[in-house]
Amino acid sequence: MPDAPFVLHGPANPGARRHTLIRRPWAAAFSRKGEGQETSMRNSQITLTAIALTLAVATAARAEEGMWTFDNFPIARANQTLGTNIDQAWLDRVRLSSVKFGGCSAGIVSGEGLVMTNNHCVATCVANLSTQAVNHAETGFAPRSREEELKCPGGTAEILTDISDVTERMHAAGEGLEGQAFTRARDAEAGRIEQETCGGDATMRCQVVSLYRGGQFKLYSYRKYTDVRLAFAPEDRAATFGGDLDNFSFPRFAIDAAFIRLYENGRPVATPTHFRWKADRPVEGTPVFVSGSPGATQRLLTQDQLMTIRDVVLPLDQLIASELRGRLIRYSEEGGRQAFEAMDPISGVENTYKRGRGRMAALVDPAFMAGRAEAEADFRSRVAADAALAARIGDPWGDLAEVQPVARELYPAMALLEGGTGMGTTSPGGGSQLFSWARTLVRAAQEREKPSAERLPEYADSRLAAVQSGLFAERPVHPSLEQLRLEWWLSKTREWLTVDDPRVRGLLGQESPEALSARLVAGTALADPAVRRALWEGGLAAVEASDDPLIRYLLSIQDETRAVRADWEARVEAPTSRASERLAAARFAAYGDSVYPDATGTLRLTYGRIEGSDVPGQRFGAFTTFAGLWDRATGAPPFDVAPKLLAAKDRIDPDTVMNMAVSSDTIGGSSGSPVVTEAGEIVGANFDSTVLSQRNAYGYDVRVNRSVIVTTAAVTAALRDVYGMERLVEELGVE
Structure with missing residues (x-):
């Protein structure tokens, strides 16, 4: 070690428990069995690095x-x-x-x-x-x-x-x-x-x-x-x-x-x-x-999984993000107040959009994808060469391939109505803070009625403190910006799921995205942290008795949104997790402990x-x-x-x-x-x-x-x- 390393006089925090990093073999x-700104780049530039870049996916680092x-x-x-x-x-x-x-x-x-x-x-x-x-x-x-x-x-x-x-x-x-x-x-x-x-x-x-x-x-x-x-x-x-x-x-x-x-x-x-x-x-x-x-x-996804991201996830995320960027820029041009309110959101959506463009550029480049395919072929050949290993893990690549048509079908509804897929950036409510608070209050009230082990994981006892902290934080709310976000989300959900989708009818009823978002934002009192605290502490009884229009709205759409999540968990998340565990075991057997x-x-x-x-x-x-x-x-x-x-x-x-x-x-x-x-x-x-x-x-x-x-x-x-x-x-x- 070099002289004069870190400043060190004791534990990072007085009273903190001693750390024990377990290095399990x-x-x-x-x-156990089972287990930015992207410019238009010329193909020659991409080809230069594609093979070397993608070989890292499945092989030793x-x-x-x-x-x-x-x-x-x-x-x-x-x-x-x-x-x-x-x-x-x-x-x-x-x-x-x-x-x-x-x-x-x-x-x-x-x-x-x-x-x-x-x-x-x-x-x-x-x-x-x-x-x-x-x-x-x-x-x-x-x-x-x-x-x-x-x-x-x-x-x-x-x-x-x-x-x-x-x-x-x-x-x-x-x-x-x-x-x-x-x-x-x-x-x-x-x-x-x-x-x-x-x-x-x-x-x-x-x-x-x-x-x-x-x-x-x-x-x-x-x-x-x-x-x-x-x-x-x-x-x-x-x-x-x-x-x-x-x-x-x-x-x-x-x-x-x-x-x-x-x-x-x-x-x-x-x-x-x-x-x-x-x-x-x-x-x-x-x-x-x-x-x-x-x-x-x-980096550990199969080629079939990456095709779903290329063909479904990124196009949806990019198209709706580009419209949000346009709406925010237009809003910022309406006056000094609007420019102030939109400054941080514009920066955030621009980063998200450009990052997505860069990733799409990789997934549509033939040389890049050919390199990935070569790396996957090497991985599969190593597994096939070990008869015992091949028999033990089966065909996780095939199992993941079978999941993809289902994932492609369910992703838009899951992303727009529930979020949390781990695949893209789209989420319900369009980034509206008021919507997020209302959703948390309704979901938490319903879930807290159940034993911790039976709840949605984000509302388990071990995670409630973090939920509560975010809910009680005193944040400024800009009603016009909130309405813009909510209106955008409702309109894009209707566009992607189609007007005749029963879930869209449940979201909008007889109202337009413009009218519904205006009514909900104008009528809600959730900008007041005291109101949020009272609803949280009052539990399900207080939430169900509330006449706040945003709370009433979130209560009204729970059946549709929860059903979307349950379908995704059963038909996409579970089989993906099962196959991915077997794939992880195979990867270690093939490449040893140099895999991260x-x-x-x-x-x-x-x-x-x-x-x-x-x-x-x-x-x-x-x-x-x-x-x-x-x-x-x-x-x-x-x-x-x-x-x-x-x-x-x-x-x-x-x-x-x-x-x-x-x-x-x-x-x-x-x-x-x-x-x-x-x-x-x-x-x-x-x-x-x-x-x-x-x-x-x-x-x-x-x-x-x-x-x-x-x-x-x-x-x-x-x-x-x-x-x-x-x-x-x-x-x-x-x-």
Whole structure:
């Protein structure tokens, strides 16, 4: 290990339980039977990397590839590849210094609960704390004291403290069951495991995680913080310079960084285990590690499953997202209030849409898919060569192929009315906060009448605290925007399921999407947290007695929506899980312990080097500087420099590195991930990836995959020279 590693004086949190990372042998884990901005790219550019990229899908991971779990990280291979000298103790410190913040990642950077993430990861918090008159997105948020740090409504931060193997229990729970009985038995067992470990401890959250698509199950235990306060955010223009045109690209010139602070009992949390801030200029070629919670990859899917995503899932998601983007842009043009309300939603839908375009480009490229097919053929031939293995697992590829026609038929209704398929991004209610609250209140009231093991999994006793926290959070509600979202969802549901679908008739009755959404939003009182709390505490009796139109509406559509979910669970989810478990066992038998699981929104570690790219369509150096920012600026959006940043031009060293490219394996959800050296020094935070990296959902290629990082050098310059945040600079230990 190098000298002067992490700052370390004790456990990350006083009183936190001791972590025990169980490294269960692969053979034992599988012992039970069963188990951005995407431009138009030329075929020549895609072909260059397609075969190498897709061979990673089924074969052993190579070089920097892999979003590895912390209990199965390839220490020796990483050290050999990078020339580093990390060990298990180093991994433990990285894990205890890493934070999951909502759908993003973050890293602890001081002993007093200070955490760095991306500015776009706190955008919702900034919007919730802003008004049209005091818009922190325009001015930046730079509190002069800790007393001025403001709580993010509904914000939750978590640190992973423990991983344990529960594969045998989860597999036993579904033994001999089929269809919905199988999925409900598994869900119930997960709830029992979570409750046994975390119980009523409000400071903990437990989650049973499916890895290798059912091949393993691990219990992840987190230390949870519900008092998360915004400590600093730059002007939005500083974090989003280049706008949509520069999104998913490099060179970049963005200070996409922000700070939050963890509080408990009204005081900052003591965090003696944390990354050490390194404000020096980064060095090209330096080995680095990226620790975060990537959302989802689909590298272990079969070709037949990917065809369903290509032909059904992505087209639906992309088409309706593009219309939502158009509606939001039109809404933003109606006036200053509308522009303020739509700013954060537009950014979110643009990211989703461009990411989908990049993935579609991969799945419609013949060379890319040919490479995937070759990898699958290699996998199947290895299984076929082992007669005992082939007899034991049967034909999971064939079983999954049989599920696909059903999945294609059921997906639109499931996505639009229930969501939660794990395949796409579409969800019920169109993102309406009011609809989400009403749905939670109705579903929770109905489910809480049942024993925990018989409920929908999201309402098991072990998960109610999180549900309640989100429900009671005081968030601003913009009625016109709520109506836009609800109207859009109703209209697109009618369009995709057709006017004559009985479920559509149940949704709309005799009303139009426009009239129904207007009536529901105008009449509901759910924007008031006191009303939501009273309904929650009153239980089913209070909900059924409510005359709130949105509550009445959600009650009226439960039969239709629950039936859609039950059908999906029985005919798609259960047989897919069964076949995927057998496929996971076969994959390990064929390739050994060099296989890593798909990303699942849980903490992972990847690694690479600070380096540029030199392939057709993507040639650039490793760094950009403030001098490059001034040169790129035109004064007109989206290349207009944020006012405070521009005013500080003469105070900033123009050679300071702003952003850098790293050959690490990241994807959505990795935003905010700390980028650290073997010495435990944080040198940046991941905030994006490049055009060619968007296919990373399906495979990795070191030649083209580049994560885009905002450097600690740039963040230090912004804090010190632009926003006057000397107190944070001092807390970070910068001299």
